[in-house]
Amino acid sequence: MTTETTGPADGAPLFGPESHFSAFFDDPRWALAIIRATVLEAAHPQIGAALVDNSVFVAHPWRRLRNTFLSMRRMFGTDPAVREREAARLNRLHARMSGSDSRGRAYDAMDRATRAWVVATLFESAVTMCRLSGQPLDQDTMERMYAEYRGFLAALDGDAAELPEDLHDFWRYFDRVVENELENTEAARVILYRLFDHLPAPALLDGAPTLWAAGRALAGPLIGAITVASLPEPFRRRAGLPEMPGAPTLMQGAYLAAGLTRFLPEGWLNAESIIETLSLPPGSDDPRARTVTALRARMKRASALLRLLTPLSGGTDPGPVPSAATEENRRSAEEFFRRVLDQTGDGRLDWPDLAAMARELSTRLDLDEPEETRLYDAFAAWWRELQAALDTDGDGRVSAEEYAAAVPSLAGPALIRVAEVLFDATDKDGNGSIDADEYRTLFRTAFHRDLADAGGAYGRSAFVGDFLSFMAGRRASTPYDPLLADA
Secondary structure (H helix, E strand, O other), rough: OOOOEEEOOOOEEEEOOOOHHHHOOOOOOOHHHHHHHHHHHHHHHHHHHHHHHHOOOOOHHHHHHHHHHHHHHHOOOOOOOHHHHHHHHHHHHOOOOEEEEEOOEEEEEEOOHHEEEEEEHHHHHHHHHHHHHOOOOOOHHHHHHHHHHHHHHHHHHHHOOOOOOOOHHHHHHHHHHHHHHOOOHHHHHHHHHHHHHOOOOOOOOOOOOOHHHHHHHHHHHHHHHHHHHHHOOOHHHHOOOOOOOHHHHHHHHHHHHHHHHHOOOOOOHHHHHHHHHHHOOOOOOOOOOOHHHHHHHHHHHHHHHHHHHHHHOOOOOOOOOOOOOHHHEOHHHOOOOOOHHOOOOOOOHHHHHHHHEEHHHHHHHOOOOOOHHHHHHHHHHHHHHHHHHHOOOOOOOOOHHHHHOHHHHHHOOHHHHHHHHHHEEOOOOOOOOEEEHHHHHHHHHOOOOOOOOOOOOHHHHHHHHHHHHOOOOOEOOOOOOHHHHHH
């Protein structure tokens, strides 16, 4: 694989901390731009179909955000070996995503033209972000930044031939795709009108459902309106997207306000720390956990006060998640299906849901071939076993009702094989037990005393038993819930 590493004119690096892309990581404006770019991606028929069928962005948006951020850090880092390894991982991931949309049109996540459109939306949204926030880029800066994004595409595809080499030609290419190819897809509608209105709370706010619901009820429609107003006018017109009165002014104000953060001291905002903090599960031994625990307690009190002051919330607040000690840590079949099995959030269980589990576990463990393929194969075998046992109507998927009627069938030989393969992938040194470092790699927390055996390690039989108890017995589990059930 050959990729460019320096800019076209002044020798500035395309990757690393000196690149324009890296400068956006901690820029609050980038959050608005990413949402906008994601809608433009989802409006492409191939990408929209792949997102609906395979992505966890509806049921597990915070996990998707965290993993995407990690991937972009690797791709735009200074180490070419890390970049090539991450590109290979992404290509393996995308190679597993193909199918057809509701109109019977085929999609393939490895399609080069489609991948180029993803990169194009990121670049164009970054340029638009700067313009809307009152800091338009000059021509030279845009040229250098465009070279970075073409370098990113080259790192994935081996070359950047699907994107025009000249920036002037790029704008004609972008306008052509917007005018002729984008549609009002289901994925785009979900992002604009459902995702933020139903966004699950991150782990930090999981114990304050009323407070989160109140904030989401206000922010969701605003984010949707801001995003719609920022989209290219030809697409809005073609897709029939309604524009809320005053939305252009609201959008301009949001971008300008986000742009004011440039006056904050350097390093004041760190996106990586914010995302990691939001994702800290209860009981984490992370050094920031003490502060987070205190903050979570304050939020619970605020949520309780808000519930008392809001009569309309009575009867609608689901309340806090039951503690691990209640009802012998059991959860209902409905809750387990929704929180764990239905990874894509479409109300059914099929192969993309299990593939999403394999993908998350592979990402946590940072697996290479052939370990990654072994894990996917084990999950594929489990899906075939589930399909044979639970798909009573033969439609190729398992409904929540079919699952609830035959729960014991989950714990078959294929699931045991999944647990064994996962144990082997976690046991990096192959000594037959998982030590503290290996455990942290998978679960991102320290050993719990009841998990370690007398030798201070996690043996194969204990690991497999706990995994089966979680996946088949529907027992709430301190380590496994943040791994597979978190938002």
